[in-house]
Amino acid sequence: MVEDSSIVVCCGSGGVGKTTTAAAIAVEGARRGRRSCVVTIDPAKRLADALGLASLSNVATRVEGDWSGDLHALMLDTKSTFDSLVARYAATEEQARLILANRLYRNISGALSGTQEYMAMEKLYELAAEGGFDLIVVDTPPTRNALDFLDAPRRLTRFLDNPIFKVLTMPTRAYLKALSMATQTFLRTVSRVVGGEVVADAVAFFQAFEGMEQGFRDRAAEMLELLSAPQTAFVLVSSPRREAVEEAGFFAQKLAESDLGVHALVINRLHPSFGTAPVAEGLGDLSRNLADFRAMANQEEQHFDELVRRVAPAPVGRVPLLVADVHDLAALIEVGGYLFST
Numbered sequence: 001m002v003e004d005s006s007i008v009v010c011c012g013s014g015g016v017g018k019t020t021t022a023a024a025i026a027v028e029g030a031r032r033g034r035r036s037c038v039v040t041i042d043p044a045k046r047l048a049d050a051l052g053l054a055s056l057s058n059v060a061t062r063v064e065g066d067w068s069g070d071l072h073a074l075m076l077d078t079k080s081t082f083d084s085l086v087a088r089y090a091a092t093e094e095q096a097r098l099i100l101a102n103r104l105y106r107n108i109s110g111a112l113s114g115t116q117e118y119m120a121m122e123k124l125y126e127l128a129a130e131g132g133f134d135l136i137v138v139d140t141p142p143t144r145n146a147l148d149f150l151d152a153p154r155r156l157t158r159f160l161d162n163p164i165f166k167v168l169t170m171p172t173r174a175y176l177k178a179l180s181m182a183t184q185t186f187l188r189t190v191s192r193v194v195g196g197e198v199v200a201d202a203v204a205f206f207q208a209f210e211g212m213e214q215g216f217r218d219r220a221a222e223m224l225e226l227l228s229a230p231q232t233a234f235v236l237v238s239s240p241r242r243e244a245v246e247e248a249g250f251f252a253q254k255l256a257e258s259d260l261g262v263h264a265l266v267i268n269r270l271h272p273s274f275g276t277a278p279v280a281e282g283l284g285d286l287s288r289n290l291a292d293f294r295a296m297a298n299q300e301e302q303h304f305d306e307l308v309r310r311v312a313p314a315p316v317g318r319v320p321l322l323v324a325d326v327h328d329l330a331a332l333i334e335v336g337g338y339l340f341s342t
Contacts, residue, residue, distance in 0.1 A: 001264055002029050002340065005233040007128060007226070008137045012237035013247035017268035017319070019046045020326045021237045022139035023073075024335040030071035031333075034134040037072040037127060041120050041141050047073060050326055058123075060131065065329055072133070074123075081119040081126075089215035117141070121223050128226060233263035236311065240270055240300035249307050262311040266339065267304055269321045273297035 001008065002025060010022040019040060026038035037060050040047040048056045051063050051073055058077035065071055083100060090096035099105055120138070127136050226232065234255060238248035252262050273294055308316055317339040326332060 001025075001233050001235075002032060002034070002135065004231070005263075006135065006229075006231035007124070008135065008233050008235055009140060009227075010138060010235045010237055011140050011251055013244050016237050016239045016244050016248075017266075018237045019139045020050060020332070020335060021235065021266050021268070021339070022137045023047055023050050024332045024339060025235070026071060026073070026135065026137040027065070027067070027329065027332045028336040028340055029135040029137070030065065030067040030069040031336075033068040035070045035072075035132065036135040036137065037074070037131060037133045038137045038139065039074055039076065039120075039123065039127065040139040041076045041116065042139060047075065047139065050328065050332055052328055060127070063329075069134075076116070076120050076123055078116045078119045081123050084126075085119075085122055122219070125219065125223050125226055228260065234260060235264045235266060236262045236314075237266045237268065238304065238307065239268050240303050242303050245304045245307050248304075249310060252307070252311055262314045264315050264317060265308065265311050266317040266319065268319045270300060270318055271297050271321055 008022075008025055010018045010025070012018050019042060022038050022040070026036040029036035038047065038051075040056070045055070048054065051071075053061065053063065053073065056073055056075035058074060058080045060072040060074045063071040063073055086099050086105075087096050090099065120140075124136065124138055127133060236248050236252060236255075238244045248265075255262060271293060319335055319338045322331070322334070324331070326335060
């Protein structure tokens with residue numbers, strides 16, 4: 001997968017080790033001579049800490065290390081990515097200025113539901129098309145938000161096809177002619193509730209987008225092609241906890257419904273089983289502790305056994321419960337040793 005894929009998307013519920021897995025895959029790519037980039041959507045500093053960096057920005061930062069390839073990392077900045085997208089598709093600098101200065105745009109560009117997921121897809125596409133990377137690894141939000149990430153291009157297209165959007169993006173004179181009496185009454189009612197300035201900002205915002213929607217539509221179609229390309233792999237990450245396994249199963253089902261399969265399954269933080277050899281008599285508490293560990297390991301195996309069958313023939317990477325948290329490159333390489341030892 002590290003040598004054959006161009007994009008690897010790591011998915012799973014929160015707290016199962018997606019960030020660590022994504023970073024370990026990118027590090028392994030760099031060690032195998034590839035120009036790798038790991039992208040996180042999580043604003044926490046876990047990725048930066050694991051890579052030994054003080055911070056990450058919306059621009060790919062090179063990570064120094066002992067490898068034959070290159071390693072870069074970045075953390076998504078939703079607003080900066082949205083601003084760049086507006087500048088890309090605006091017909092003139094004046095159009096871009098009007099949108100970027102609009103109060104509604106400034107409010108929604110970093111906070112509107114779905115914006116982060118769409119901008120994550122935009123950043124992924126930008127890196128794939130223009131970044132010059134051999135391997136891009138994406139650390140997605142927790143599972144159900146990750147599904148929003150995968151569905152973002154389709155949702156944008158549906159939004160652009162909405163009749164209300166089409167009306168509000170018409171030129172001013174056409175807008176005044178096309179706006180029905182019922183719609184005008186609705187806008188007046190909304191104005192009394194939220195204020196005339198808010199409605200005026202909304203109308204100005206949508207009208208400023210006039211002529212840009214086709215660029216967004218084309219980009220969304222290209223993103224869908226990117227996700228379904230043979231060089232894009234999906235890695236499902238879980239811990240052996242029952243709730244994490246159930247969430248992983250839900251995501252595997254949704255991927256299958258979208259004709260996107262699971263290419264690998266990673267189970268993190270597994271307790272050791274210590275084998276099945278009989279225990280010598282007379283060890284007291286040590287024997288009981290060993291029995292407890294074996295029972296816990298067996299229970300964990302039972303938790304994700306069905307998930308392994310569901311994603312078959314995808315390979316399964318098993319990472320044990322480590323002595324310390326993963327907080328540096330050496331630990332990431334250790335994790336990679338478990339993932340890529342077979």
